[in-house]
Amino acid sequence: MRKYPLAAAAMAAMIIPGGAALAQPAACRGTALLVSVSGFKERAGTLRVQTYAGAANYADGHRRVSRIEVPVPRGSGPVDVCVPLPGAGDYAVSIRHDANGDGRSDRGDGGGFSNNPRLSLGQAISRRNPSYDSVRVDAGAGRVTPVPITLNYLRGLSIGPIRRNP
Numbered sequence: 001m002r003k004y005p006l007a008a009a010a011m012a013a014m015i016i017p018g019g020a021a022l023a024q025p026a027a028c029r030g031t032a033l034l035v036s037v038s039g040f041k042e043r044a045g046t047l048r049v050q051t052y053a054g055a056a057n058y059a060d061g062h063r064r065v066s067r068i069e070v071p072v073p074r075g076s077g078p079v080d081v082c083v084p085l086p087g088a089g090d091y092a093v094s095i096r097h098d099a100n101g102d103g104r105s106d107r108g109d110g111g112g113f114s115n116n117p118r119l120s121l122g123q124a125i126s127r128r129n130p131s132y133d134s135v136r137v138d139a140g141a142g143r144v145t146p147v148p149i150t151l152n153y154l155r156g157l158s159i160g161p162i163r164r165n166p
Contacts, residue, residue: 028082032144033137037095038078039151039161041110045101047072049081052092055132065091072097078148088141092132095149110151119152124159 028034035049051065052058066083073079085091097110113119114137117130129135139145150161 028144031085031088031139031141033083033085033091033093033139033147034144035081035083035093035147035149036078037081037149037151040072040097041153041162042099043072043074045072045097045099046070047079047081048096048098049083050094051083053089058092058132085139088139090136090138092135093137093147093149094129095151097151107154110153112149112151114147114149116150119159121157121159124154
């Protein structure tokens with residue numbers, strides 16, 4: 001099991017307003033994840049991006065490689081967050097949209113994971129994460145790995161992406 005120093009968690013992250021789709025903007029380079037978050041219920045509050053290295057760290061929930069909080073920019077489209085990594089390997093990403101920015105989990109908040117696994121209401125209520133295998137992303141050395149994530153919100157007695165009328 002690899003250990004990552006706290007300095008890795010303190011690495012600067014970059015938010016790319018307006019979402020450059022999944023292109024690799026010049027600001028994001030080296031071994032990194034370009035997390036592209038879409039499906040916001042509203043463009044307010046804060047976005048938390050947490051990254052875990054390996055299944056044991058993900059299962060623990062407190063042993064993160066990084067935790068980045070950024071304000072949700074106004075506008076439309078995805079919000080891209082560059083997450084520098086300490087090295088190549090397998091990682092998991094979890095997202096939380098604190099819609100009202102109060103720092104607490106509320107019914108109006110959203111969330112998601114790398115690879116966009118289907119979430120159940122039972123998982124949300126009991127705060128059980130999807131399996132590591134379902135959210136695992138391989139990051140290669142010296143390259144930016146795109147990680148698209150669609151936010152899920154509580155919808156009546158289910159949880160899922162916001163459906164917009166065309």
